[in-house]
Each structure stands twice: as structure tokens, then as C-alpha cells.
Amino acid sequence: MTLIGFHASHEQLAPSALLDHVRHAEQAGFQAAMCSDHFAPWTRAQGHSGFSWSWLGAALATTQLPFGVVTAPGQRMHPAVVAQAIATLGEMFPGRFWAALGSGEHLNEHITGEPWPEKPEREQRLVESVDVMRRLLAGHEVTHDGAVRVDRARVWSRPTTPPLLIAAAVTPESAASHAAWADGLITVAGDAPAMRAVVQAYRDAGGRGPVSAQLHLSWAPDEEEALAIAREQWASGTVGAPESWEIAMPEEFEARTADASDEAIRRAVTVSSDLGAHEARVAEVLEAGFDDVYLHHVGQEQTAFIDAFGERVLPRLGVRTA
Numbered sequence: 001m002t003l004i005g006f007h008a009s010h011e012q013l014a015p016s017a018l019l020d021h022v023r024h025a026e027q028a029g030f031q032a033a034m035c036s037d038h039f040a041p042w043t044r045a046q047g048h049s050g051f052s053w054s055w056l057g058a059a060l061a062t063t064q065l066p067f068g069v070v071t072a073p074g075q076r077m078h079p080a081v082v083a084q085a086i087a088t089l090g091e092m093f094p095g096r097f098w099a100a101l102g103s104g105e106h107l108n109e110h111i112t113g114e115p116w117p118e119k120p121e122r123e124q125r126l127v128e129s130v131d132v133m134r135r136l137l138a139g140h141e142v143t144h145d146g147a148v149r150v151d152r153a154r155v156w157s158r159p160t161t162p163p164l165l166i167a168a169a170v171t172p173e174s175a176a177s178h179a180a181w182a183d184g185l186i187t188v189a190g191d192a193p194a195m196r197a198v199v200q201a202y203r204d205a206g207g208r209g210p211v212s213a214q215l216h217l218s219w220a221p222d223e224e225e226a227l228a229i230a231r232e233q234w235a236s237g238t239v240g241a242p243e244s245w246e247i248a249m250p251e252e253f254e255a256r257t258a259d260a261s262d263e264a265i266r267r268a269v270t271v272s273s274d275l276g277a278h279e280a281r282v283a284e285v286l287e288a289g290f291d292d293v294y295l296h297h298v299g300q301e302q303t304a305f306i307d308a309f310g311e312r313v314l315p316r317l318g319v320r321t322a
Contacts (some may be wrong), residue, residue, distance in 0.1 A: 002286060003066075004319050005032035006306075007214055007296035008059070011041035012233060015050035019058055021302040026063045028310025029319050033059065034186075034214070034294045037071035039108040042236035043250045043257075046300075053085045060093045067097055070168050070186065072104030073148075074122070075112055079129035080153040083136040090159035100186045101130060102168035106248045119242065121147065123177065130165060130181050137162040166209065170241050172201035184209030188216070195288035203289075212292040213285050217270040217278055219297060219305055227262060230269040234298035235260045237268035269298055279313050286317075 006025035008018050022033050037052040052069050060067055073079040082099070089097045103122035110116060117125065125147040135142045136155045144150040166184035169175040175185055175198045185202045189195060199211050216237055218230035235257035239247065247253055265271065270281045285293050297305040 002318070003031045003292040004282070004314055004317055005034055005065075005212075005292060005294040006030040007294045008033055008035040008055075009046075009296060009298075010035055010048060010050045010052055010055070011038050011046045012048060012298075012300050013302070014048055015055045018050070019055065019062070021306065022059050022065070023063055024303065024306050025310075026065050028306045029314045030065070030295075030306075030310070031319060032066045032068075032292065032294070033063075034068040034070070037069055037077070037108075039076060039111055041250055042107070042234075043254050045232055045254075046250075053089075056089060056097070057092070060089060060096060065096070067093075068100060068166075068186075069098075070100040070102060072102050072109065072126075073129040073133065074125040075104060075109040075114060078150075079132045079148055080136060080142070080150055080155075082129075083133040084155050086133070086163055086165075087137055087155045087158045090161075090163040091157055094159055094161070098164040098166060098184070100166045100168040101126060101133075103245075105245050107250070107253075110248045116246070116248075119245070123174075126178075127181065133165065134162075134181075164209065166212075167202075167207075169198065169202070172197045175199075175202040175207070176205035179205035179207035182207060182209065184211065186212040186214065189213040189285045189290075189293070192284055192288055195285065195290070199289035210291040211289060212294065213288075213290045214294045214296060215270065215282065215285055216268065216296050216298055217272075217281070218299060219272065219275070219278060219308065220299070221273055223271075223273040226271050226273050227265065229299040230265050230271050231260070231262075233300065234269050235265060237298075238264040275308060275312050278309070279316050282313070282317055 038049045041049050073082040086099050103126045106116045128147045141154045164183040167178035167182035187198050218226045220226040236253040238260045
């Protein structure tokens with residue numbers, strides 16, 4: 001069944017406010033939620049970055065929604081610790097939690113003081129981390145010496161069925177390379193050909209499970225306001241991969257995007273005051289082959305967005321709302 005989910009942006013809102021908004025989203029008809037595991041916001045204007053794992057426990061306990069998190073094991077978060085966190089949430093909330101694993105961004109990982117590896121090394125580190133985590137989630141004691149090091153680790157409290165470990169990928173090459181280990185795929189929605197290419201690469205490589213997309217959008221009753229929100233809060237989205245993986249500080253993203261054009265902003269964010277246009281965009285994502293779409297309104301004011309989409313967009317996409 002297709003899910004229309006709510007993306008909870010830790011970079012933009014205090015954890016307490018974000019918890020209120022995800023509860024509101026559930027009441028409005030959103031069927032699932034997800035977040036990203038950040039240490040820093042993309043820009044200082046966003047201004048927040050709560051610890052996703054603490055927040056997820058509260059969110060799962062106070063809603064009935066399934067939740068996911070995008071995280072990067074290997075540097076800032078040791079894979080054994082990530083496996084323990086996943087196992088705890090999976091045991092407490094069976095069948096309601098998944099984790100998407102990626103190779104990370106310098107923005108979040110530089111805080112350890114360790115060198116930031118080149119992309120091939122990060123990809124190898126991810127593959128080894130996934131192997132370690134799967135063995136831990138299966139109940140094994142794990143020792144490993146490679147791109148990551150583990151000494152006699154065991155996760156003692158585990159769910160009966162391990163949560164899905166899915167791949168986070170933004171290019172067809174990454175989607176295909178991680179198909180061998182992934183239980184599913186999540187990517188960022190782009191133009192229709194690019195989305196289809198990512199899905200096709202994953203499936204052609206034998207990728208199994210659901211494929212999901214995170215859709216960045218900006219809605220306000222006035223078109224200029226919607227564009228201003230996108231510019232003020234999500235100009236960082238105009239910096240594409242691989243450059244976005246290599247920038248270490250929010251100030252660098254600000255400098256890099258200071259002169260971003262309106263066209264560049266609109267390529268990164270679906271900007272419109274027309275709810276029908278947003279409905280059509282979500283339908284386009286689903287038609288590209290995705291099973292689930294997580295909507296991220298890039299503004300810090302979420303209440304009006306949740307109400308408007310719950311009342312007028314979700315029902316037209318086949319979501320039954322209260």
C-alpha cells in the first residue's frame with residue numbers, strides 16, 4: 001500500500017515543536033513519518049539539530065505511525081551503537097521502525113576530528129557497517145577489523161524480527177551498488193527521468209523491498225511567500241552531490257548559495273501556492289515507480305501546511321483522513 005508520509009526536519013525545528021507537529025500530522029491523515037540523523041543544520045537560518053534517536057523514542061511512543069531515520073554509520077556513530085539503537089526501537093515498537101543507511105556528509109561527520117574519507121572509502125565503510133549491524137541484529141557476537149573496527153560486540157535486547165535496513169542513495173550508481181544488501185531504497189525526488197533512473201538501477205541490480213522518495217516542497221497561500229520560504233530555509237538544496245557531501249560547515253553552504261537563482265531554488269524545491277500543483281507533483285513521484293512519498297515542507301511554520309494538505313491534498317491522493 002502506498003504511504004504518504006511526513007518528513008520531520010530536525011535541522012529546522014526544536015525537538016519539542018517537531019514532536020507536536022508529527023502528532024498533528026498523524027491527526028491530519030499522514031500515514032507515516034521519517035527524519036534524518038543530523039548533528040548540524042545545513043544553514044544557520046535553520047537553527048536546530050536535535051538528536052534523532054532520542055526524539056524517535058518519544059515520537060513512536062506518542063503516535064501510531066511507522067517511522068524511519070536516515071543515518072550514516074561508521075564515523076560519528078559506530079555501527080554497533082547504531083545497531084543497538086535500531087534494536088531497542090524495534091523491540092519496543094515492533095514493525096514500526098526502519099533505518100536507511102548512507103555513507104554520510106562531512107557536515108555531520110567532521111566533529112569526530114577524524115579525516116573525511118574519499119567517497120570509495122566511505123562506500124566500503126558503509127558496506128562493512130551494514131554487515132556488522134546485520135550480524136549484531138541477528139544476535140551474534142561480532143569482531144571485525146577493516147574500514148570499521150569492532151571488538152566482541154553483542155546486542156542483547158533485540159526484536160523478534162529485525163527492522164528493515166534500507167539504502168539511502170541519490171544516484172543510479174549508488175542505488176545499484178547497494179541493492180545487494182538493502183531491504184529497500186530511499187532517495188530524494190528530482191525530475192521524472194532522474195527518479196525513474198534511480199528506481200530502475202536499483203531494481204535491475206536485484207534490489208528488493210519498497211522504494212521511497214523524500215519530496216522537498218514549499219507551500220504558502222501566496223506564491224512569492226512560498227518562494228521566499230524556500231530561499232530562506234532550503235537554498236542549501238541547490239548544492240548537489242557530490243559537492244554537498246564535502247562541505248563541512250553551515251556557513252559554507254550559506255556562502256555557496258548566496259546568489260542562487262529563483263530557477264535553481266525551484267529545481268531543488270517544488271514551490272507553489274497551488275495545492276493542485278503539489279498534488280500533481282506527488283502523483284508524478286508515485287508514477288515514477290515509488291511506493292512511498294515523504295513530504296517535507298521546507299518552512300519552519302508547519303501547522304498551516306499540515307492542515308491544508310490533510311484537508312485538500314491527501315484525500316485526492318487516495319488517503320483517507322479523519
